[in-house]
Each structure stands twice: as C-alpha cells, then as structure tokens.
Amino acid sequence: MYQYRRVIVKIGSNVITQPNGLPDQERLSHLVDQVAAISKQGIEVILVSSGAVASGRSLIKVGDKHDAVAARQLLASIGQVKLINTYAQLFEKYDTLCSQVLVTKEDFRDRVHYLNMRNCLEILLQNQVVPVINENDVVSVTELMFTDNDELAGLIASMLNAEALIVLTNVDGIYTGDPKLPGSEVIQEVTSEGIDLSSFVSSARSQFGRGGMITKSSIAHKVAQLGITVHIANGTTDDILTELLAGKAVHTRFVPEKKKSGKKKWLAHAENAATGVVQVNEGARSVLLSNKASSLLPVGIIEIIADFKKGDIIRILDEHNKLIGLGQAEYGADKARELQGLKKQRPLVHYDYLYLQA
Ligand SMILES: Nc1ncnc2c1ncn2[C@@H]1O[C@H](COP(=O)(O)OP(=O)(O)O)[C@@H](O)[C@H]1O
Numbered sequence: 001m002y003q004y005r006r007v008i009v010k011i012g013s014n015v016i017t018q019p020n021g022l023p024d025q026e027r028l029s030h031l032v033d034q035v036a037a038i039s040k041q042g043i044e045v046i047l048v049s050s051g052a053v054a055s056g057r058s059l060i061k062v063g064d065k066h067d068a069v070a071a072r073q074l075l076a077s078i079g080q081v082k083l084i085n086t087y088a089q090l091f092e093k094y095d096t097l098c099s100q101v102l103v104t105k106e107d108f109r110d111r112v113h114y115l116n117m118r119n120c121l122e123i124l125l126q127n128q129v130v131p132v133i134n135e136n137d138v139v140s141v142t143e144l145m146f147t148d149n150d151e152l153a154g155l156i157a158s159m160l161n162a163e164a165l166i167v168l169t170n171v172d173g174i175y176t177g178d179p180k181l182p183g184s185e186v187i188q189e190v191t192s193e194g195i196d197l198s199s200f201v202s203s204a205r206s207q208f209g210r211g212g213m214i215t216k217s218s219i220a221h222k223v224a225q226l227g228i229t230v231h232i233a234n235g236t237t238d239d240i241l242t243e244l245l246a247g248k249a250v251h252t253r254f255v256p257e258k259k260k261s262g263k264k265k266w267l268a269h270a271e272n273a274a275t276g277v278v279q280v281n282e283g284a285r286s287v288l289l290s291n292k293a294s295s296l297l298p299v300g301i302i303e304i305i306a307d308f309k310k311g312d313i314i315r316i317l318d319e320h321n322k323l324i325g326l327g328q329a330e331y332g333a334d335k336a337r338e339l340q341g342l343k344k345q346r347p348l349v350h351y352d353y354l355y356l357q358a
C-alpha cells in the first residue's frame with residue numbers, strides 16, 4: 001500500500017492510442033475513472049498526458065508535402081483541442097474541473113518563469129482542479145523539445161515536490177530483456193546501487209512512443225535520486241492506478257533516495273540553462289560526492305573552461321571531463337580564476353545551491 005499526498009501520472013501515447021493511430025476513448029475514460037477514485041482518497045493528481053498527435057490523426061489527413069516537424073505541429077495543434085475536450089467531458093462526470101497547461105523546455109530554464117508556472121499549478125491544485133500538462137508541440141521543435149513526456153513528467157514531479165511519479169506505458173515495467181521474449185521478466189525494484197539497467201533496456205520504442213525505455217529509465221533514476229518514488233507500469237491494464245497504489249500491481253518501482261531541496265531539484269534538471277563550466281581535481285570530486293555536505297571551494301578547481309556570471313548555473317566536471325554536478329555560481333568566472341587553487345577562499349558554489357550526481 002503506498003500512502004501518497006501528491007502524484008504525477010504520465011500517460012504515454014501508446015496507452016491512449018489504438019493500433020490504428022486513433023485515440024482510445026475507452027481507455028482514456030477508464031483512466032479518468034481511476035484518477036477520480038484516487039482523488040477521492042485525498043490524493044492530488046497531476047496528469048502529464050501525451051496523445052495530441054494521435055488525436056490529430058483522427059481529425060485530419062496530413063499530406064506528404066509537409067516535413068515531419070510540420071506534420072507533428074499540425075496534428076498536435078488540432079489534436080490537443082480534442083484531447084483536452086475529451087478529458088474535460090470525462091472529468092465532468094465527477095463534477096471535477098481539469099485544466100490545460102502546455103509547456104516547452106524554455107519554461108524550465110528561467111527560475112522566475114519556472115516559479116510562475118509552479119505557482120499556477122499550486123493554485124489549480126488548491127482549487128481541486130486536475131492539471132493536464134503536455135508539451136507545446138506547436139512551438140517546441142528540435143532543440144526546444146523535451147526528449148519526450150517522460151522528461152516533462154520528471155520535471156513536473158520535481159517542481160511540485162510530488163511523492164511519486166507513475167509512468168504509464170504499454171508494458172508492465174522494465175523487463176530483463178525484450179518484453180515480447182518468453183524468458184523476459186519484469187524487474188520489480190530498482191535501487192541506486194542496484195543493477196545496471198542499460199544491459200536490459202533496448203532503444204526499441206512502441207508504435208507511437210517517442211522516448212522509449214532508455215529515456216524512461218534514465219529519467220526515473222534521476223527523479224528517484226531526488227527523493228521521489230517512480231513507478232513504471234502498464235497503463236493498458238484495467239485498474240492499474242488503483243491496484244498499483246494498493247501495492248497489488250506487478251510493475252517496476254524505483255526506490256527513492258533522501259529527499260533533496262526544491263532548489264536542488266530545479267538544478268538537477270537545469271543542465272540546458274548552464275553557461276559556465278569548471279573542472280575540479282580528484283580531491284574535490286571525492287569530497288563533493290561523499291556523504292559530507294560540502295561546498296565547491298576554489299582550492300579544488302583546476303580550470304575555468306567556460307565563462308559565467310555571478311548567479312549563473314555552471315557545469316562541474318571531474319578530471320575525466322565527466323559531469324558530476326550543477327551549481328549556481330556565487331561570483332563570476334574572472335573572480336573564480338583569481339581564487340582558483342587558493343585555500344581558505346569563499347566557495348564558488350554553496351552546498352545549498354549544488355546538485356551532484358555520481
Ligand atoms: N527492457 C525493456 N523493458 C520494457 N520495455 C522495453 C525494454 N526495452 C525497450 N522497451 C520498449 O519501450 C517501449 C515503451 O516506451 P515508449 O515507446 O516510449 O512508450 P510510451 O509511449 O509509453 O512513452 C515498450 O513498448 C518496449 O517496446
């Protein structure tokens with residue numbers, strides 16, 4: 001039995017799309033029934049729902065004169081109207097309002113913008129509204145795109161301090177091999193020191209999925225590291241949400257580590273907003289990655305690789321150029337070069353504004 005107060009539920013394209021590419025209205029309706037049931041238990045639910053492109057396919061035939069990006073924009077822009085209206089009608093049966101929130105990666109880059117979005121979502125939840133979030137496919141093309149809605153769901157779970165992220169896909173969880181092969185089994189629990197999933201997870205994606213299990217498992221790892229439980233389960237299984245929360249559904253659960261602060265959660269997803277890059281020596285690396293709460297001190301810095309200003313987000317590399325963390329700089333690159341290698345100097349990044357990943 002899982003006791004959660006706030007849960008993000010991500011619904012993948014394949015869960016609500018029929019094999020012919022059209023929306024699966026029955027599945028959508030059953031999922032809303034389940035969301036209504038768990039909301040009645042006092043759990044706040046936020047939906048991150050794919051399905052705009054699929055819904056668009058049911059309304060318009062895209063000629064081959066458009067490239068893939070234009071076709072996706074066309075289908076998603078038309079389809080989102082149908083998708084959100086379907087949700088609104090389904091929630092109306094429970095006297096529940098839902099809302100539409102369309103975002104791009106840019107919305108998470110700037111902290112003020114990020115906080116504005118978070119405030120709006122909190123106000124919606126305070127008014128018992130179910131936010132239905134999706135990527136704004138009309139404007140987020142190429143570099144502005146999330147890898148897929150798994151990444152978006154991870155960002156939202158971190159932003160709203162959810163206790164759990166439930167990722168609904170079209171398989172029971174992460175398998176020990178190709179889910180279609182008879183010998184493959186569902187991996188039911190994943191811990192940070194546990195098995196390396198990369199040998200099990202192939203780049204294969206389902207018919208309408210975008211990210212595949214590779215993005216799902218890497219996002220799940222990162223979110224669990226921030227202290228949020230991640231469940232990957234089969235959204236096409238009847239009663240999956242209610243059964244999972246009751247501890248009865250076979251699925252993959254990522255065990256959460258110690259809860260990180262809101263600022264650290266924001267930093268964890270902020271690599272795209274980073275400007276500066278600094279390289280630290282082995283001594284600094286081992287202190288930073290130890291369980292001791294340490295700030296990044298100039299004595300451990302061996303090179304300022306890319307410039308930055310006070311307050312910027314910087315990437316922290318070890319001697320092998322591996323990213324070990326992200327942090328907010330207390331002062332700019334010029335000052336950092338002056339203090340580089342010196343003892344007893346002000347930290348470049350204070351511990352509270354430092355996110356580290358082994
Ligand atoms: N080890 C694995 N276990 C389970 N699924 C896997 C694995 N490796 C690859 N996959 C594929 O990942 C797909 C789910 O990801 P994706 O297609 O992005 O779905 P969604 O639309 O839910 O995001 C599965 O349908 C399966 O084909």
Ligand SMILES: N[C@@H](CCC(=O)OP(=O)(O)O)C(=O)O
Binds near residue numbers: 013134135210
């Ligand atoms: N914004 C897109 C979402 C695409 C996407 O991320 O799909 P999936 O990998 O199935 O979650 C849509 O609504 O179709």
